[in-house]
Amino acid sequence: DVKVTQSSRYLVKRTGEKVFLECVQDMDHENMFWYRQDPGLGLRLIYFSYDVKMKEKGDIPEGYSVSREKKERFSLILESASTNQTSMYLCASSLGARAGELFFGEGSRLTVL
Amino acid sequence: SQQGEEDPQALSIQEGENATMNCSYKTSINNLQWYRQNSGRGLVHLILIRSNEREKHSGRLRVTLDTSKKSSSLLITASRAADTASYFCSTPGGSEKLVFGKGMKLTVNP
Numbered sequence: 001d002v003k004v005t006q007s008s009r010y011l012v013k014r015t016g017e018k019v020f021l022e023c024v025q026d027m028d029h030e031n032m033f034w035y036r037q038d039p040g041l042g043l044r045l046i047y048f049s050y051d052v053k054m055k056e057k058g059d060i061p062e063g064y065s066v067s068r069e070k071k072e073r074f075s076l077i078l079e080s081a082s083t084n085q086t087s088m089y090l091c092a093s094s095l096g097a098r099a100g101e102l103f104f105g106e107g108s109r110l111t112v113l
Numbered sequence: 114s115q116q117g118e119e120d121p122q123a124l125s126i127q128e129g130e131n132a133t134m135n136c137s138y139k140t141s142i143n144n145l146q147w148y149r150q151n152s153g154r155g156l157v158h159l160i161l162i163r164s165n166e167r168e169k170h171s172g173r174l175r176v177t178l179d180t181s182k183k184s185s186s187l188l189i190t191a192s193r194a195a196d197t198a199s200y201f202c203s204t205p206g207g208s209e210k211l212v213f214g215k216g217m218k219l220t221v222n223p
Binding site for chain 2: 004031033035040041042043045048050056058090092094096100101102103104105106107109
C-alpha cells in the first residue's frame with residue numbers, strides 16, 4: 001500500500017516563526033503536492049513538484065515555499081508564519097500518469113497564534 | 114481555481130437509505146475522480162471515471178458521468194454509519210494537478 005506520511009499531525013506556532021511541514025511517500029511517485037483546506041473554501045493547491053528539485057506554483061503560493069531534494073520527500077516552508085496561515089495542510093503524491101489518483105497523508109493541522 | 118462543485122453541500126439520511134451526490138464542472142475533462150474524507154483525516158480515493166465511460170461501479174458505489182452536461186453523480190447504496198464523511202469530486206487542472214470542489218458532507222444516522 002502507498003503510504004504518505006506527514007511528520008506532524010498538530011502544530012502550534014507563533015506569528016513570525018519559521019515552520020517546516022514534512023511529507024514522505026514510499027512508493028517512488030514522481031508527483032507530490034501541498035494543499036491547504038479551510039472551511040467553506042475546500043482544498044486549494046499551494047505548490048506541487050513533478051520531479052526532484054522541480055516545483056510549480058499552485059493557486060495560493062504566497063507566503064509559502066517548498067523543497068524537494070529527494071524524490072520521496074516534499075517539504076512545505078512558511079518563512080514567517082502568520083495567523084491567516086492557520087489551516088489544515090494536506091500532502092499528496094501520485095504516479096507520473098496525467099492527473100491520476102492522488103494518495104493523501106493524514107494532514108497537519110497548524111495553528112498560528 | 115474551482116472546477117467541480119458538489120451538490121448538495123450537506124445531506125443527512127438514515128442507515129440503509131441511498132445517498133446521491135452530484136458534481137458539476139466547467140471545462141472539458143479526460144477523467145473525474147471522487148474522494149472521501151473522514152473528519153480530521155486525509156482524503157481517500159474512491160473511484161475514477163474516464164471521459165469515455167458513462168458509468169462505473171465499485172462495491173456499493175456507482176458513479177455516472179455525463180460529459181454533455183458536464184456533470185457526474187456518486188451514488189452510495191445501502192448506506193452505513195461508517196459512510197459518514199465529506200465527499201469531493203475532482204477534475205484535472207492542467208499538467209499533473211487535480212482541482213477539488215468544496216465538498217459535500219454526508220451524515221448517515223444509525
